[in-house]
Amino acid sequence: MATTQQAEPNKEQLLALYERMLLIRRMEERLRAEAAAGSLPGAVHLYIGQEAVATGVCARLQPTDWITSTHRGHGHFLAKGGEPKAMMAEIWGKRTGICKGMGGSMHVADFSKGILGANGIVGAGFAIANGAALSAKLHKDPRISVAFFGDGASNQGVFMETLNVSSLWQLPLVLVCEHNRFSEFTPSNEVTSGEIADRARAFKMPTTVVDGNDVVAVWKAAGEAVERARSGGGPSFIEAQTYRIQGHLEAESLFLAGGKYRDQKEIDEWRKRDPIDRTAARLSAAGVGAKDLEAINARVLRTVEDAVKFAMESEPADTELAFDLMFSGQKA
């Protein structure tokens, strides 16, 4: 794990960032295909195009640090070290899933790795991450907490409440807004007044706006914010500007029934700023050969293959488990 003071990721670190982003991408490309084939039980919200955000931020965290995620949470789960097999099994609704098939895509979580979970309630992660940060501060626990959330979630009042409480008490919290331009089928500017970053500035919170498709830029901004939180400097806000390449959810067109909310041209423009391609270019410039990149890709594809195979071959979820899980040591 890099010390957060470091200015630039070194080649090994950049390779690690690249491989993690590629893993997220390939996992989701597979999920996209499986969703299209109708082999997934529930809906999936894909992170394709936004991989640099989760990857750049989580690379600066300790395994014991906490993150809260969103309904679009596969990337955060994998970036924080979540198990590909356990994630796929969860999405397939199997008992070997990380949540035993009880949560699915919108709830992948691994508390043992500080992943407090994807969440189906937009804005829910703010207070959960803030509460974890409060607990750490009160108990002199060195861990810090990161909340990933969307531009749409920034319109939930709990966002302001979290800005107030965390800056008031100088909690070890990093707020990462993934501004991907949309909230479901609504362009962000149609529902968001002013600059989201200004909302954090109003609390005198250290604030950075970065290119969310540049993993190095994210890595740097996150490094400073994490260091600040870890050293008692209080919360920070990062807005990562990116773009949602996929629909809000797969099979979006069924919901749109011919309706349109963006142009293909815009999507194509953003494809040119693909965070993974840009990192590949950086690596080539740094002397990493095409063969090495191909090897990484092959390794990643094997991981995906194994994860899907594991998910498909696993036993279905336990239909009676819910009664034991609602409470700790108490039957529902």
Add this chain to the structure above:
Amino acid sequence: MATTQQAEPNKEQLLALYERMLLIRRMEERLRAEAAAGSLPGAVHLYIGQEAVATGVCARLQPTDWITSTHRGHGHFLAKGGEPKAMMAEIWGKRTGICKGMGGSMHVADFSKGILGANGIVGAGFAIANGAALSAKLHKDPRISVAFFGDGASNQGVFMETLNVSSLWQLPLVLVCEHNRFSEFTPSNEVTSGEIADRARAFKMPTTVVDGNDVVAVWKAAGEAVERARSGGGPSFIEAQTYRIQGHLEAESLFLAGGKYRDQKEIDEWRKRDPIDRTAARLSAAGVGAKDLEAINARVLRTVEDAVKFAMESEPADTELAFDLMFSGQKA
């Protein structure tokens, strides 16, 4: 009613402002005495020392404009033209009360005068006022809407949601923060990070911070904001800096059981900035004689006397009415 462009209130207007503030003061001094005597059924939260805010703002409104108020709502009710008799009868829990005794001090409302009500839920007025403003805008209705709220309420997320929605849609809304330094027994700075006004500025909302104990300053700031809202210029934010002279609620000491959260010295300091005394001084300077001021005081005291007499002599509330009131045209 003054046209809002006017720079300074003329003498008649200043006299009217003075009399309205004095009415609020004398009404509440009486309520303070009655509460101490144990003759009121429920708790009362007094506005003593803050009269200039409601009075200065409401003087710039049309009778048909809407206001939403707080648990500390007597001043807003009276400033917007609410009936003293109907208010006292309500606080005494009588059927002649403005809410037929069903609401009490924390719920005084007169929809016929645009008073959408005092409210026992801190922060509730934001969305109600915002919704009224939305309705006006959508139906090309010239009315505007004003939300009065405290510094403590500014920490509720609905505040930010209201800033976002109202500035996004340029709604005819005026947000008036009555910063009286406390939230119950907690000094504002212990629970509020940064400047409340900056939260509004983050949405590029026109924002003014005024001396809330100077009725003319409030009158001027409100005039501009009301004019802006009326003319389609969208929402404004006003922070009126004032001070809560009384306890959070009467008989506060019973709750504090010896605890302290502020010094008597501080209270005495603020008493010197009493908005009513300052207006009296202004009037004297403008040539209004002591006799004239005494006459106003006498008139106001008669109004209070009549209102209390009316309240005391009125019939108790109807015990069966609630069944008819829960729904319109439907028994509960």
Add this chain to the structure above:
Amino acid sequence: MARKRYIQAINEALFEEMGRDPKVILFGEDVELAIMGDTRGLHEKFGHDRIRNTPICEASLTGMAVGAAAAGSRVVLHMMFSNFIYTGFDAIANQMAKLRLMTGGQATMPITIIAAYGGGGSNAAQHSDSGYPVLLNLGGVNVVTPATPADAKGLLKTAIRGNNPTFFMEAIGRGGEQGEVPDGDYTIPMGKASVIREGKDVTLIAIGSMVKPTLEAATKLAAAGIEAEVIDPRTLVPLDEAALIAGAKKTGRVVVVDEARDRCSVASHIAAVLVDKAFGALKAPIKRVTVPNVALPYAPNAELRMIPNAERIAAVATEVARA
């Protein structure tokens, strides 16, 4: 009469009521391109001053509905999933349900809140609650649970024309299903249950999404020689107690079917009403077929195991009929 889908019937009601009364406005998250389908086409037809997408801020949306209604609008607020009612619960429980009483009757709130409820789609626990029992306990809000396209259209019109806050609960599993819908303008009264099937052996009271599996169960029961009466309350507040009591007295044997979680469910309340007011006629225990006291799991097998289906309903009904 024409066959229409449930969602389509709702969409028609919205078109007709917005066309009928310019005071009707509709807002919510993603209502313009209609993520839930029911508001499709309204934006093109009525424009931005009548229907618009809001930011994600449920706590404000419910409060704004109160303010807009107080200002003279007839509000239709779309909350998307019933779980998001919890997110906007404060203004529902503390304002909408109480403001009329607290103001001595001054506040009139013509507000219709649409929300989709129920499981079966592997949407997991935060998108599958049948969240209406909590609304019933609030006292001041009406709740309707149409089970068919015809009832959906008629009850939505009644809700929009009415002067009280009314939750229009959309059965998510029924959205695509077809049914006969009367032509032209019609409404369905509040507080009027419908007896969908006549029977002398056992009375099945089914709520909203549970009407369909209950009718399937009744068919199975008939094959086994048990004639089931099936009653759909249609509106939960106000509740047609008279019809339910009559139904209970007719057979003396009652099963209540509800997709809500069991504890403090509507099924519980109906059973309580009947043991109070139809006691003398009861010949057997009143049984509830509900979702157990768990949040719905994501995995299809684990989720479906929790939701009442024709088999479970028929089994319980047989037990009650034979008791």
Add this chain to the structure above:
Amino acid sequence: MARKRYIQAINEALFEEMGRDPKVILFGEDVELAIMGDTRGLHEKFGHDRIRNTPICEASLTGMAVGAAAAGSRVVLHMMFSNFIYTGFDAIANQMAKLRLMTGGQATMPITIIAAYGGGGSNAAQHSDSGYPVLLNLGGVNVVTPATPADAKGLLKTAIRGNNPTFFMEAIGRGGEQGEVPDGDYTIPMGKASVIREGKDVTLIAIGSMVKPTLEAATKLAAAGIEAEVIDPRTLVPLDEAALIAGAKKTGRVVVVDEARDRCSVASHIAAVLVDKAFGALKAPIKRVTVPNVALPYAPNAELRMIPNAERIAAVATEVARA
């Protein structure tokens, strides 16, 4: 044993549990100077890292409780009035009550939420709800309603030591009342009802604040020759169904007394459980004595008319005993 006030017993439990376990933290609005009395003195004793005043932001407080618990704290969150539970309802209903299931059991949430409920003080509709029925329907949270100082202390200790979200509902009208409290450390188990009075003619099941008027009613009934059994469930989730069923079978005549609004109340649910599981023993209708389906008015006469009292309880019990 020593006589102590209800609020004092709660205060003692907080002192003892915070002293016992450094992981226990307490936060809420105005808990330092203790606007509700129950947290008085804790700040001086334990300091700002263990107990602190929060800004007014209920929607965050409930969510923060979840996060702090996930991070290893034992959280006590004070919500002041039960109506404010509605303000923080989203994280209660969508997170607290579901997170453990959704994460396959990974989330453990040692959270105790304190809230004062009930009327009688002319606090008006937004400060007088008995808001626990909505919590019962959520499935994943425990709810306790202590009626005496002794139960309050014992149940609060159990809640704080437990590993599940537990709502500790404080009967606002009981705060100043005295009762015998055992000396030293003791806890009261979840899911264990207490039979407060033995009787053969009618069984009165009373919840929280209603235990006192129910006991007064029992005395009146005795004078009229009716021996009432009085049972206090003490914890609503988990609910001691066995004790309630036994109580129902003992007399065959049941009245349930609850300060919550009637529709989908706990009284409704208990009646439903009994008509299902004690049907054979029932000799009369099960009656509910509850707050009608209205918000509580402010005026004392209008408010008290809505809240069950000894007279009303005795009258209904007599009717059931004689039926």
